[in-house]
Amino acid sequence: MAVRRSRLEQLITRLFDDPESSGFGTGWMSGTAGVFLGGLALAGVVAFSFPGVFTTEAFRAQYPLPFLRALLQTVIGAAFLLSATSLLLRKRKVLGVTGLGLAFAATLAGGAKAAALTDVASPFTVGLDWFALNVLLLAVVFMPLERAFPHRTDVKTFRPGWVTDGTYLMINHLAVQALTFLTLLPATSLARLWQPVWLHDWISAQPVIFQFIEIVIVADVVQYWIHRAYHAVPALWRIHAIHHSSVTLDWLAGPRLHVIETVSMRSLVLVPIFLLGFARPALYGYLVFVSFHAVFIHSNVRFRFGWLDHWLTTPRGHHWHHAVRPVDKNFAVHLPVLDRLFGTQYLPPDEWPPVYGIEGDPVPEGWMAQQVYPFRKR
Ligand SMILES: [Zn+2]
Ligand SMILES: [Zn+2]
Structure with a gap:
C-alpha cells in the first residue's frame, strides 16, 4: 500500500515533526504534548469567553464548571511545563516555542478564570467545548495504550493520514x-x-x-x-x-x-x-x-x-x-x-x-x- 501524506500534512510534518530524533529524552514528546495541551487550553479559554457561540447548547447547562476550570488550569500548567522541558532538551525550538506561545495566549486571554465576554447566544453554535473535552479524554486514554501495548509496533502517533483523520475528528465535533x-x-x-x-x-x-x-x-x-x-x-x-x-x-x-x-x-x-x-x-x-x-x-x-x-x-x-x-x-x-x-x-x-x-x-x-x-x- 502506498504511504501518502496530504499536502497539509506534509507542511505540518516539515514544520514540526522530526522523526529522526523523536526518541525518549529528545524533547520531542514533551514538545508535542505541550503544543497539543496549549492548543486545547486556548480552545477552552475561547469556549469560556464566548459560550453562546463556542459551546454546545445542550451541554451548556449540565457542565460542572468548578471542575472544568480546575481542569483548564491543569492543562495550562502542564502545557507550560512540557513546552519548557522541550525547550531545554531539544535543539530545534519550534515545538517548545509554539507550546509556550499557546499557553501564554490562553493565560493572557483569562486562563482558568476566563469569564463570558458577551451574553450573545447564537442560534448556530460550534462544538469547541465538545471537541476539546473529547479529544483530551481520547488522547489521554488511547495514546498511552497504543504506545504501551501496540499490535503493530511500526505505527507512530503521527503516521501518514493523521491530519486527514484529525480533520474528521475535529469537524465531527465542531459541527x-x-x-x-x-x-x-x-x-x-x-x-x-x-x-x-x-x-x-x-x-x-x-x-x-x-x-x-x-x-x-x-x-x-x-x-x-x-x-x-x-x-x-x-x-x-x-x-x-x-x-x-x-x-x-x-x-x-x-x-x-x-x-x-x-x-x-x-x-x-x-x-x-x-x-x-x-x-x-x-x-x-x-x-x-x-x-x-x-x-x-x-x-x-x-x-x-x-x-x-x-x-x-x-x-x-x-x-x-x-x-x-x-x-x-x-x-x-x-x-x-x-x-x-x-x-x-x-x-x-x-x-x-x-x-x-x-x-x-x-x-x-x-x-x-x-x-x-x-x-x-x-
Ligand atoms: Zn465497511
Ligand atoms: Zn472501521
Missing part, C-alpha cells in the same frame, strides 16, 4: 449541532406521526441495563444491514470506501467517514430506538458506549480477548473488516453474532490482517478530496 439536527430529523419526524404510548410505557419501565442491551441489539441489526448495503451497492460503496481507505488503523482512524455516511447511518439507527421509546438514561448510556467502542475497535492495541472476540466486536475483529483481503467480512459494529448468523464472519484464531485498505488504493488523501471523491467522474 455537532448541525450533525445532531440532521441525525435526529428522521426519528423525530416519524415519532410525531406514530406514538404508541403503550409500547413506550412498557419498554421504558424495564430496568435501564435491559434497555441498554436492547438498544445495542436493535442498533446493530440496523447497522449491519445498512453497512452491508454500503458494501454491496456500487454508488454507496464509493461513499463507504472513504472509511476503508485507511492503511493504518489506530484510535484516530475511526471517524474517517463521509459526512453522508455519518448522517445516514446514525439517523437510521435512531429511528427504531425512538419509535420503541427507550428511556433517556439507557439512550445516553448507549451514546457514551458507542462513542468509546467505535474508537476502541479501530485502535492499534494487541490485547487478546479470547472468547469475548465472538460476543463483542474487539479491535482484532474489526481490523479484519478493514483487511485488503478477504473483503466483505465482519459487518457488525458491536455484536459478531450477527456475522455468524448471516454468514459473514471471518476471525481466524489469533491472526491479524497483514495489510489494511482497498486493493488498488483508489481514494485520495485529505478531507476535502475524500468528500468529493464519491461524486467525481470515474
Whole structure:
C-alpha cells in the first residue's frame, strides 16, 4: 500500500515533526504534548469567553464548571511545563516555542478564570467545548495504550493520514449541532406521526441495563444491514470506501467517514430506538458506549480477548473488516453474532490482517478530496 501524506500534512510534518530524533529524552514528546495541551487550553479559554457561540447548547447547562476550570488550569500548567522541558532538551525550538506561545495566549486571554465576554447566544453554535473535552479524554486514554501495548509496533502517533483523520475528528465535533439536527430529523419526524404510548410505557419501565442491551441489539441489526448495503451497492460503496481507505488503523482512524455516511447511518439507527421509546438514561448510556467502542475497535492495541472476540466486536475483529483481503467480512459494529448468523464472519484464531485498505488504493488523501471523491467522474 502506498504511504501518502496530504499536502497539509506534509507542511505540518516539515514544520514540526522530526522523526529522526523523536526518541525518549529528545524533547520531542514533551514538545508535542505541550503544543497539543496549549492548543486545547486556548480552545477552552475561547469556549469560556464566548459560550453562546463556542459551546454546545445542550451541554451548556449540565457542565460542572468548578471542575472544568480546575481542569483548564491543569492543562495550562502542564502545557507550560512540557513546552519548557522541550525547550531545554531539544535543539530545534519550534515545538517548545509554539507550546509556550499557546499557553501564554490562553493565560493572557483569562486562563482558568476566563469569564463570558458577551451574553450573545447564537442560534448556530460550534462544538469547541465538545471537541476539546473529547479529544483530551481520547488522547489521554488511547495514546498511552497504543504506545504501551501496540499490535503493530511500526505505527507512530503521527503516521501518514493523521491530519486527514484529525480533520474528521475535529469537524465531527465542531459541527455537532448541525450533525445532531440532521441525525435526529428522521426519528423525530416519524415519532410525531406514530406514538404508541403503550409500547413506550412498557419498554421504558424495564430496568435501564435491559434497555441498554436492547438498544445495542436493535442498533446493530440496523447497522449491519445498512453497512452491508454500503458494501454491496456500487454508488454507496464509493461513499463507504472513504472509511476503508485507511492503511493504518489506530484510535484516530475511526471517524474517517463521509459526512453522508455519518448522517445516514446514525439517523437510521435512531429511528427504531425512538419509535420503541427507550428511556433517556439507557439512550445516553448507549451514546457514551458507542462513542468509546467505535474508537476502541479501530485502535492499534494487541490485547487478546479470547472468547469475548465472538460476543463483542474487539479491535482484532474489526481490523479484519478493514483487511485488503478477504473483503466483505465482519459487518457488525458491536455484536459478531450477527456475522455468524448471516454468514459473514471471518476471525481466524489469533491472526491479524497483514495489510489494511482497498486493493488498488483508489481514494485520495485529505478531507476535502475524500468528500468529493464519491461524486467525481470515474
Ligand atoms: Zn465497511
Ligand atoms: Zn472501521
